Amino acid sequence: xxxxxxxLLDYTLRNVALGSAVLGITSGALGVFAMLRQQSLLGDTxxxxxxxxxxLAFLVTGSKEPLVLxxxxxxxxxxxxxxxMAIIRTTHLKSDTALGLVLSVFFGLGLVLLSSLxxxxxxxxxxxxxxxxxxxxxxxxxxxxxxxxxGGLALVVVLVFWKEFKLLSFxxxxxxxVGFPVRxxxxxxxxLVVFAIVIGLQTVGVVLMxxxxxxxxxxxxxxxxxxxxxxxxxALFGALAGVAGAVLSSLTPRLPTGPTIVLCIxxxxxxxxxxxxxxxxxxxxxxxxxxxxxxxxEAVLVDLYRLASQHAHPDQVSHATSVLRTMTPTVGVRRxxxxxxxxxxxxxxxxxxxxxxxxxxxxxxxxxxxxGLEEA
Amino acid sequence: MATAQLxxxxxxxxxxxxxxxxxxxxxxxxxxxxSDAISHAILLGIVVAFFVVGDITSxxxxxxxxxxxxxxxxxxxxxxxxxxxREDAAIGLVFPALFSLGIILISRYAGDVHLDTDVxxxxxxxxxPFDRLIVGETDIGPKHLYLMGGITLVNLLFIAAFFKELKLxxxxxxxxxxxxxxPALIHYSLMGMVSLTVVGAFDAVGLILVVALMVGxxxxxxxxxxxxxxxxxxxxxxxxxxxxxxxxxxHWLDTSIxxxxxxxxxxxxxxxxxxxxxxxxxxVARRRALQKWEFAQTxxxxxxxxxxxxxxxxxxxxxxxxxxxxxxxxxxxxxxxNIATDQGLVIQHGELLVLTDNGRALAEQAxxx
Numbered sequence: 001x002x003x004x005x006x007x008l009l010d011y012t013l014r015n016v017a018l019g020s021a022v023l024g025i026t027s028g029a030l031g032v033f034a035m036l037r038q039q040s041l042l043g044d045t046x047x048x049x050x051x052x053x054x055x056l057a058f059l060v061t062g063s064k065e066p067l068v069l070x071x072x073x074x075x076x077x078x079x080x081x082x083x084x085m086a087i088i089r090t091t092h093l094k095s096d097t098a099l100g101l102v103l104s105v106f107f108g109l110g111l112v113l114l115s116s117l118x119x120x121x122x123x124x125x126x127x128x129x130x131x132x133x134x135x136x137x138x139x140x141x142x143x144x145x146x147x148x149x150x151g152g153l154a155l156v157v158v159l160v161f162w163k164e165f166k167l168l169s170f171x172x173x174x175x176x177x178v179g180f181p182v183r184x185x186x187x188x189x190x191x192l193v194v195f196a197i198v199i200g201l202q203t204v205g206v207v208l209m210x211x212x213x214x215x216x217x218x219x220x221x222x223x224x225x226x227x228x229x230x231x232x233x234x235a236l237f238g239a240l241a242g243v244a245g246a247v248l249s250s251l252t253p254r255l256p257t258g259p260t261i262v263l264c265i266x267x268x269x270x271x272x273x274x275x276x277x278x279x280x281x282x283x284x285x286x287x288x289x290x291x292x293x294x295x296x297x298e299a300v301l302v303d304l305y306r307l308a309s310q311h312a313h314p315d316q317v318s319h320a321t322s323v324l325r326t327m328t329p330t331v332g333v334r335r336x337x338x339x340x341x342x343x344x345x346x347x348x349x350x351x352x353x354x355x356x357x358x359x360x361x362x363x364x365x366x367x368x369x370x371x372g373l374e375e376a
Numbered sequence: 377m378a379t380a381q382l383x384x385x386x387x388x389x390x391x392x393x394x395x396x397x398x399x400x401x402x403x404x405x406x407x408x409x410x411s412d413a414i415s416h417a418i419l420l421g422i423v424v425a426f427f428v429v430g431d432i433t434s435x436x437x438x439x440x441x442x443x444x445x446x447x448x449x450x451x452x453x454x455x456x457x458x459x460x461x462r463e464d465a466a467i468g469l470v471f472p473a474l475f476s477l478g479i480i481l482i483s484r485y486a487g488d489v490h491l492d493t494d495v496x497x498x499x500x501x502x503x504x505p506f507d508r509l510i511v512g513e514t515d516i517g518p519k520h521l522y523l524m525g526g527i528t529l530v531n532l533l534f535i536a537a538f539f540k541e542l543k544l545x546x547x548x549x550x551x552x553x554x555x556x557x558x559p560a561l562i563h564y565s566l567m568g569m570v571s572l573t574v575v576g577a578f579d580a581v582g583l584i585l586v587v588a589l590m591v592g593x594x595x596x597x598x599x600x601x602x603x604x605x606x607x608x609x610x611x612x613x614x615x616x617x618x619x620x621x622x623x624x625x626x627h628w629l630d631t632s633i634x635x636x637x638x639x640x641x642x643x644x645x646x647x648x649x650x651x652x653x654x655x656x657x658x659x660v661a662r663r664r665a666l667q668k669w670e671f672a673q674t675x676x677x678x679x680x681x682x683x684x685x686x687x688x689x690x691x692x693x694x695x696x697x698x699x700x701x702x703x704x705x706x707x708x709x710x711x712x713x714n715i716a717t718d719q720g721l722v723i724q725h726g727e728l729l730v731l732t733d734n735g736r737a738l739a740e741q742a743x744x745x
Contacts, residue, residue, distance in 0.1 A: 040465040041409050048584075091655060093403075097595045100408035101645060104588035108638020111584065115632040133479065207416075211472035218461050218469055254483050259476030266473040273460055281458060 012137060016250050019139040019147055020242030020261065023200035026151035027209075028216035028238025029158060029231045030196040033189055035217040036169040036227075041096070042081065042190070043213030045103040047197045047206045049080030051110025054131050054201070055117060064128075066146040066202070073198040080106050081190050107206075134205030134258035136246040147199045154195045157188070158231075165189055166227055203246060205258035212238060215265040222276035237272075241265035293332075298367055300336040301345060303327040305364035308356050318347075318355035383505040385623050387520050388637060391577045392589050392615030394528035397535055398570050399590035400611050403598060404546050409464070410449065410567070411590040413471035415574045415583035417448040419478035422575075427485070438575050445571025446564065448474060520580045527576040534569055535608070542566070543604055585634040589615055592641035599652045618644050672712045674742045675702060677721055680731045681739035693729045 034043060050073035057072020058064060080102050087098040114128065130138060158165065167175040168185050176182045193213065200209050220234035245261030274282050303324055308314035325333050337354055340346035345360030356364065402408050421444025425437045448470055455466040507519045516522075535542065545552040545562040553559050570590070577586045597610035621644075622637030629636070650657050679702060683692040691697060698709040713729065716722045721735035731739065 035462075035465055038462055038464055040462070040468040044409075044412065044468060087649070090657060090660070091599060091649070093595055093598060094406045094408075096406050096408040097403050097591055097598075100412055100587055100591035101595050101642070103412065104584050104591060104638050105642030105645070107584045108588055108635045109642070111632050111635035112626075112629070112639055115635060116629060119630065208472050208476060210468055211476075214465050214468035215472075218465050222460060256479055256483050259479040262472050262476040263480070266469070266476075269469060273455075273458070279460060281460075 012139075013247065013250060015139045015141060015144055016136045016246045017243045019144050020136060020203055020246035021239040022144070022147045022151045023203055023212065024216070024238030024240065024242030025235040026154055026196045026238075027200055027212040028220070028234040028236070029155060030193050031213040031215075031217035031238070032220065032227070032231050032234045033158075033165055033169055034193050034213055035221065037189075039190075039193075040214045040217075041099050041210070042084070043193065043197055044210035045084065045099045045106075046077040046081055046194055047201065047209035047213075048103045048110075049106035050074070050077040050198055050201055051107055051131065051206050052076050052113055053079075053110075055110055055113040055128060058128060059113065059117065066140075066143040069131075070146060070150065070198050070201075073201055074194055076106065077194045077198055078191055081194060082187075085187075085190075110206075130205075131201055132205050132207060133256050134201070134203050134208070134261075136203045136257035137250045139203065143202060150195055150199050154192045157192055161185070161188065169227070203242070203257060204261055205256075208258040208262050211262045211265060212242070215262075215269050216241070219265070219269045219272040222272040222279045237265065237268050241268055296332055297336045297339050299328045300324060300333055301340055301360065301364050302367055304346065304354060304356055305361065305368065308361070315356050315358055315361050318349040318353040321352045321354070324354070380505040381623075381627075383518050383521065384633065385620050387505075387518065387524060387580055388619035388623055388633070389616045390521065390524045390528055391581055391585075392593065392619040392637075393612045394524055394531050394573050395577060395586060395589035396593040396611035396615040397528065397531040397608065398566065398573055400594040400597075400604075400608050401535075401542060401546060401566055402570065402590060403594040405566075408591045408595075409467055410452075411570060411574065412587045413452065413467050414445040414448055414567070414571055415578060415586045416471045417474040417478075418442070418444045418571065418575055418578065419583075420444055420474045420481075421447075423478045423481045427481070438572075441575040441578075442568070442571040444474070445574060446568060449564070449567045449571075523576050524580065527573055531569055531573060534565070538562070538565070581637070582634045585638050588638035588641045589618070592638075592645055593618065596641075596645045596648045599648050599655050614641075614644055614648075669712070669715060672704075672708075673716050673719070673721060674738060676712055676716055676729075677731060677735045677739035678742060680722065680729055681736060681743075684731060684736075690728070694727050695724075695729060 031043070034040060053072040053074070053076025054069050055072075056076070057068050060072075061068050084095070084098045084102050087093055087101070088095055117128065164175075164180060164185050167180060168182065168189060172182050172186075175185075197209050197213065200212055204212055216234040216238035217230075219237050220230045223233055224230050241264040242261055245264040246257055248264075249255040249257040249260040272280070274280055277283070304319060305314070306327070307319045307323065308317055311317045321334060321337070324337070337346060337348075340360065341348055343360075345357055345363055347355050347357050349355055399408075399411065402411055418441040421441040422437050425434070425440030428440075429436050451470045452463070452466045455461060455470065456463045461469065505518045508515050508517070510516070541552070541557050541562055544555070545557060545559050549559045552562070573590075574583070574586050577589070581589075593611040593614035594607065596614045597607050600610060601607055618640040619637055622640035623633055625640060626633040626636035648656065651659075653659055676698070679698070680693055683689045686692075692701070695709060695713050696706075698704050698713075699706055702709070704712065713722070713724075716735070717724065719734075720732055721738060722729050722731055724730075
C-alpha cells in the first residue's frame, strides 16, 4: 500500500516508473522484429555505438537536453547499423565480425571523447557517464516527454508498416519478388530499432540496453506463434521488467538501474522458458515422462498377453510378477500392473499373480496388431 | 622516450598479439561476438572470487574468471540446444544477465575496493607500469608484461601444437568429426584460450579493447588474404600497429589509451577496407568501371562481326547507328569507338567502322565463351 502511495505522491518515482514503462514497451515491441530477423546482437552494437553520439552531441551543442542527446545517440547508432550493413554487403566478412568490430571501435571512440571531456576543469559534463550503466532516478519530466513521443512515433510507424514488416521478418525473398522495396524497409525497421534503443539509454545504459531488445522478445516467443500477440506480450514483459527494476533500484541505495532491470527481465525469460504453455521446458519434460509411462504400461500389457496366449484360455491363466520383470527390461513393472488393474485390463489373482481380463485381452490384441508385432 | 612509455607500448603490443592469435579463429568460426560475451561475463567470476578470497591480487581470481568464461560458453550452448531461441539470442540473453549480476555485486558490496566499474570497461593502461614484478630484491619489469607475455606464448604454443586440428575443425567441422577429432573438445579448448586471454588482458586494457583487438585485426587481415598462416601473421601485425599508434594518439590527445587503441583498430580496418588491392572498395569500384568499358568493346566487336561483309553493313556499321542498335548514348558510343580504335580493335573507313584482325579475334572468342 505504501508503495502505491509513494507512486502517486512521489514525483521522482512516478517519472521513473513511467519512463521505464515507455522504454520497456518500445524496446519489447521492436525487439520482436530484431529477434525474428536474427539480429538480436545488432541491439548490442547499436547501444554501444550510441556513446560517441551522445558525447559529441553534448560537445557540439553544449546542451544536455534529452532530445539533443537522444538524437546524437540515434545518429551514431544509425551510422553504426549502416556501416554493419555495408561491411556485410561489400566484403566476405560475416555479420558477427562486423558487429564486434563496429561495436568495439565506436565504443572506444566514445570512451576517448568521454575521457577528454572529463579532463575539462568545469563540471559541465557531469551526468554523461550515467549513460554507461543508466540512472533511472535522474529521469525528469522532460526526459519522459521526449521518450514517450519518440517511442510513440516508433510504434505508430510499426502499425502503419505492419504488413510489410511481417513479410520482411518471415520471408524477405518473397517480399522482394512481389515488389516490396525490401532494402528500404530493412533500413526503416533497423532505424526504428535504433530509436527503441536510444530512448532507453538514459535509464538502462549503453552497456546493457541490448538485453531489453533481446530478452522480452525471447520470452514472448515462448508463449505464442502469432506475431501480433508476440509483439504485445513482449511489450508487456518489457514494461513489467522496466518498471519493477527501475522502482527497485530507486528505492534501494547503491542498486544500479540498468543491471536491476536486466535481472528482472532475465527472471521473466527464465520463467517463460520453464513454464510457457506448450514450449515450456517443464511441460516438455512432463509430456516426455507421461509418454514414457504410457509406453511402459503398454509393454507390460503386451508381455502379459504373450505369456497368456501360449495357453488355451488366455483370460484364465495368471502369471507371476517376477516372470513379467524378466520379459522387458523396463522399470516400474508393479506400478504398471496396478495402473492396468485400475483400467480393468488386468486382474490381480494373488499378491504376485496377474491375469488378463477380457477387455485387457482385446486391448492387447489391438496393440499387437497396430504395432505389427508378431507373436514369437 | 621514458621507460614507462616504452613499457605501456610493450604491454599493449603483446596484448594485441595475444588477442589477435585467438581472434583469427573466432572470426573464421563466426563466433566474434563470443569475445564480447565472454569479456562481459568474466566480471561476475572476478567479483565472486574476490568475495571468497578477499584479495584483489590473488591468482585465484584469474582462474575463477576464466572458468566463468567457459560457463558462459556452456550456458549459451545449453540454451541454444533447448531450441527455444537461436544462438545469437542465446548469447544476448546470457552475458547481460551475468554482467548485471557482477555490476550489482560490485556496487552493493565492493564500493570501496579497487574494483571500479569504469576500470572494468576502460582498463587503466597508464597505470600498468606501476605494478612491478619483483623477484627476490630486483625489479624485473611490469607484472602485466609478464602476464600477457605468458598468455600470448601459451596461445602461440596452443595454435602451433594443434594447428592442423584447428584448421580442420574451423573449415570443415563435419570432416573433422568424421576423422575422429572431437569438434566439441576443440571448441571448448579454443574458448578456454579466449577466456584466459580475455582475463589477462582485461585487467590492463579493459573489456572493450579486448573485443576490438580480438575482432578488428583478424577482420582487417581477412580482407587481404585467405591463407591461414598469412592471416595469423597479418593479424598480429595489424594488432601491434593499432596498439602502438593508439598509444601515441592517446599521448597527444591526453585521453584514454584503451579507447584510442580501439579507435586505431577501426581506422586501420577502414584504410584496408578502402584500399585493399583485391577486395578493397576502391579496387572493386575500379574493376567494375574497367569491366564496363571492356564489356562495351566486346559488344561493339560482336556487333560489327555479325554484319561484316553483308549488304546491310553500310548502315549497321556506322558509329551513329550504335545509338539505335545498342541503345548507347552518343557520348558513350563515341568514347567506346575511340577506345576501340586506340586499342587497335577497329579502324574507321570514312563513315564505316571496320574490324581489325584483333577485333575479329575478340568477337569470335567472346561468342565462343
